[in-house]
Amino acid sequence: MSEKITIYDIAKKLNITAATVSRALNNNPKIKESTRELVIKTAASMNYKQNKLALALKSGRSNNIGVIVPRIDSNFFASVIRGIEEELHPHGYQVIICQTHEDSKRENENLYTLIDAQVDGILMSVTAVTTENDGAFHNVLEKNVPLIFFDRSKHIDGVSSVTINDFKGGYMATKHLINEGCRCIAHLSGDQSLEIFKNRFLGYKQALLDNGMIFKEELVIPVKSSVDAGKEAVDTLLQLQTRPDAIFSSSDFAALGAIQELKERNISIPKEFCVAGFSNEPFTKFMELSITSVDQSPLEMGKMSARVFLEQVDKTETIKIEKKVVLAPELHIRKSSSRTTS
Amino acid sequence: MSEKITIYDIAKKLNITAATVSRALNNNPKIKESTRELVIKTAASMNYKQNKLALALKSGRSNNIGVIVPRIDSNFFASVIRGIEEELHPHGYQVIICQTHEDSKRENENLYTLIDAQVDGILMSVTAVTTENDGAFHNVLEKNVPLIFFDRSKHIDGVSSVTINDFKGGYMATKHLINEGCRCIAHLSGDQSLEIFKNRFLGYKQALLDNGMIFKEELVIPVKSSVDAGKEAVDTLLQLQTRPDAIFSSSDFAALGAIQELKERNISIPKEFCVAGFSNEPFTKFMELSITSVDQSPLEMGKMSARVFLEQVDKTETIKIEKKVVLAPELHIRKSSSRTTS
């Protein structure tokens, strides 16, 4: 078992003090060149490793950043995390991950835990709120720990965010369906307490209005992001007086379910019915009947969030920077809605 | 800005020493009940939070564990990490993630970084080795930090592992193809320097031999885990003298590529040609022509790895426990290979 080597061990061996060793290793200009070289050589030969915990305690900086997501086993969040990790790794930061499972109690708990662990920043995608309680968020801000929201954001003073233009995404997808000749477009909507889903819905609505179509409340079906929810939604929609001829779904999984149910009923896609989803999950392009979807460039979102963090950390504490980065969504048109090219 | 409250602040307020405060908060039995209550009440009212970094420095335990994976944005690894996080969270551990991008230099670097950060354990999936160099692994073991391999393992003394029975997985899939009447089964193999791929291949080979079929080297095509690689493999296979009538792929992505290429050539699946993959990626069941695949129960693998870690941590250091857990693979039979039911 290799015992831990400290700067005191090096100091003793060289008959100097730990302070000198510390300075030599940190390239302090006040150290004689010969001493520096000797220390560095000796440190290497003794296999010295700096104790990051001692450093963290002294400096108050842990070189860890916390990332909070609803769950990690979703392609979107995993990709964002990948982006964050890749951007922050060269700067010496380690990424600690936490999951909320869409539970705001867990969200609060995670925030407190990360602050306890003295992370240097927190990057997160908020969960839908059940009880309005921003205490944990303000606790973070009071501690002057940079807080950055990505994708799912909240309006809190002093918090930066990196999101995509969900309104535009919803608008583009809906406009595309209109262009393909659809005249009665339904929407599978997500939790409206989350900005992202609200904006996708608003984009959908605006696209309808801008193109002389009527918005009907009955065409908006709230769904969970699951295949089954998509199937049920189609079941509901097909019972309406006037049958819709397209769906813009705020979730790719629901879009998939919708397609499966439509096929089940022998409704031809895209000839009779067009479908577009949101998130550009990997499976959407793998399907034989590939699914049109709005891409959120998660990797870029992660990298951008990391960059915003890097800008904020080390800034003089009095200045509260609040940066709002909005990325452009990209519509990937595929078979599930391509009448013109198919 | 809320300044940090320490036990010294509490001590000063109550005219006692920090030692007493510490003992009171840690339920040391030597403390008078009235003092304990007073301290706890005061700590709460002053909004005291224990400084985990100081604790970590003193105790040498950071309450962080490191997880190293090739990449995080893969359904398999993300699910394993989810399992790890969920199992370890109740025990107060935080999960730090690192990516290797299949680069053994990065792997070594990550190992050293995690040890530097004083993690209490490392759970990892190894990357294929280019240069044989186990220095970093032994460094971990010398420091008496529990090291656990999951999925992709290596033979190193003192290291526990949680894997699935890849041999059996390969065997089951191949046997299934034989049962469906396939008589010339090809294999898309992965990097043979990794145990998992070697074992999948060996399972394939054994299943052939056990069922009176001839193993032919030319039917084994090395592929990367990608759609394109699968397409190219089919291209190669169809140029052989005797055309194969099935593929067992060690990767779902390659299996998908193979299917796409076969369809392109109007070869009917599963009638003329059967395909089975490995990993049970989400898309395999979403496809209209769903893909038969071997499930690796990643969530369970993550949880099991975490449990093995918990068993090892806190054990008397002299005893080196080496536990090898092998999970059972599960074959999910789907349309891409179901002649009997389709």
Add this chain to the structure above:
DNA sequence: TATTTTCGTGTAATCGATTACATGAATATT
């Protein structure tokens, strides 16, 4: 009453590194 235990708390070292300040030696300045 004298002596031993027990109890509760204080003192001070420790974990490992950084850094303001002090100090003595070497060098530069007049």
Add this chain to the structure above:
DNA sequence: AATATTCATGTAATCGATTACACGAAAATA
């Protein structure tokens, strides 16, 4: 030669918590 300056290093406090040991007071025992 006397003084000022620079240079390299040492001294000791600090970050915040834990804990072995010491110690005085109270309680138990003889």
